[in-house]
Amino acid sequence: MAGVLASVATFALVGLDSSEVTVEVDVRRGLPVFTVVGLPDRAVREARDRVRSALLNSGLDFPQERLTANLAPADLRKAGPSFDLALAVGVLLATGQVPRERVRGYAVCGELSLGGALRPIHGAVAVSAGARRAGYDRLVVPVENAREAALVPDIDVLGVPTLERLVDLLRGEWSPEAAKPAAPPGEPASGADLADVRGQGDARRALEIAAAGGHNVLMIGPPGVGKTMLARRVPGILPPPSFDEAVEITRIQSVTGLGDGRLASRRPFRAPHHTISASGLIGGGVTPRPGEITLAHRGVLFLDELAEFGRYTLEALRQPLENGFVEIMRGQRSL
Numbered sequence: 001m002a003g004v005l006a007s008v009a010t011f012a013l014v015g016l017d018s019s020e021v022t023v024e025v026d027v028r029r030g031l032p033v034f035t036v037v038g039l040p041d042r043a044v045r046e047a048r049d050r051v052r053s054a055l056l057n058s059g060l061d062f063p064q065e066r067l068t069a070n071l072a073p074a075d076l077r078k079a080g081p082s083f084d085l086a087l088a089v090g091v092l093l094a095t096g097q098v099p100r101e102r103v104r105g106y107a108v109c110g111e112l113s114l115g116g117a118l119r120p121i122h123g124a125v126a127v128s129a130g131a132r133r134a135g136y137d138r139l140v141v142p143v144e145n146a147r148e149a150a151l152v153p154d155i156d157v158l159g160v161p162t163l164e165r166l167v168d169l170l171r172g173e174w175s176p177e178a179a180k181p182a183a184p185p186g187e188p189a190s191g192a193d194l195a196d197v198r199g200q201g202d203a204r205r206a207l208e209i210a211a212a213g214g215h216n217v218l219m220i221g222p223p224g225v226g227k228t229m230l231a232r233r234v235p236g237i238l239p240p241p242s243f244d245e246a247v248e249i250t251r252i253q254s255v256t257g258l259g260d261g262r263l264a265s266r267r268p269f270r271a272p273h274h275t276i277s278a279s280g281l282i283g284g285g286v287t288p289r290p291g292e293i294t295l296a297h298r299g300v301l302f303l304d305e306l307a308e309f310g311r312y313t314l315e316a317l318r319q320p321l322e323n324g325f326v327e328i329m330r331g332q333r334s335l
Ligand SMILES: Nc1ncnc2c1ncn2[C@@H]1O[C@H](COP(=O)(O)OP(=O)(O)O)[C@@H](O)[C@H]1O
Pocket: 196, 197, 198, 199, 200, 221, 222, 223, 224, 225, 226, 227, 228, 229, 230
C-alpha cells in the first residue's frame, strides 16, 4: 500500500550560518515504529519521543502506524534538538491534521517540550539568515527567539509559544503579527575605565592607537605594573558597535548560546584562561563550534600571561592573525 509523504523545511546550523534541511515524513501501514534517518545525532534521534509526547499532550493524534522521517541532504550532520518542530509538522501533514497548501513558503525551527511548548533554540539569527537566502517568506520559531531572528530583514518571523498555537496558525485560525527586530538593552553598564590607571602614559597611548586602528598589542613588563589592568580597560575606549556589527556579534553569541535574545550593545571582551586548547581558541569539535577568536569578533581577545599558553595553541593563532579569518575543515566542507 502506498504511504503518505509530507515534507517540511527547516534549517541546520553550520558554523555561523545555517543550511536548509528538508524533513520528509512517510506514514504507512505496519507495526507502529518511528524511524529517523539522514545522519541524525543522538539528540535528533531522541526527537521521536519528544514529538510523540508533544503531539499527544497537545490534543493531536500520533498515528499507530509505521513512520519514517528522512532529513535531507543526508550527508550533512544533523545535531541538536531544533529539528523537533519540523518533525512534528511533518507528522501532522502526513496524517492530514494540517492542510498541505498552507505549509508551503514556511520554514520552521524549534525544540519541543513533552507538554508541547516550543523551547528556544541556538542560532536564531543564523537560521533566519539561511531561511531568507533560501527564499522563504515566513519562518516559525519559538517565541523567545522571534525578535532575535527578526534582526534579519525581508523575512516574516512568527514567534509561536506552543505546538497547539502552531496548528492554529497552519489551519488559518490564528494570524500572529511578524516579530519586530530585537532592540539593544537600555543603557549599557559602564565597565572599568582607563581613567583608573595612574601614569603609564605611553602604554595608554599605545592602547588608544590600537583601539582606534584595530591593531594587536603585546604588553611586556614586570609583575604588578598594571598590564592586566590596562588590557581589561580597552573595551571602555572602543566605540559602541554599529547596527550591522551588533547583528554580527549577536549572531555569534546566539550560535554559542551566549546571547540573551537582545541586540548586543557592547563589543565582546574575551579573556580565556591560558590552559585553553587550540580548538577552544580557534573553534572546532565534531560539529564545529566557534572558538574564543570568533567570540571576540568586533571586540577584544585578551590573552593574559601569554607565555603560559601552550605552544601549539599559540601557533594555531598564526594563520587567523595573518588571514583575518578562521577556517575550519571537516571532511569535504570548510567553514
Ligand atoms: N598604573 C596603575 N594605576 C593604578 N593601579 C595600578 C597601576 N599599576 C598597577 N596597579 C594596581 O596593581 C594591581 C596589579 O596590577 P596588574 O594589572 O595585575 O599587573 P600585571 O598584570 O602587570 O602584573 C592592579 O589591580 C592595580 O590595583
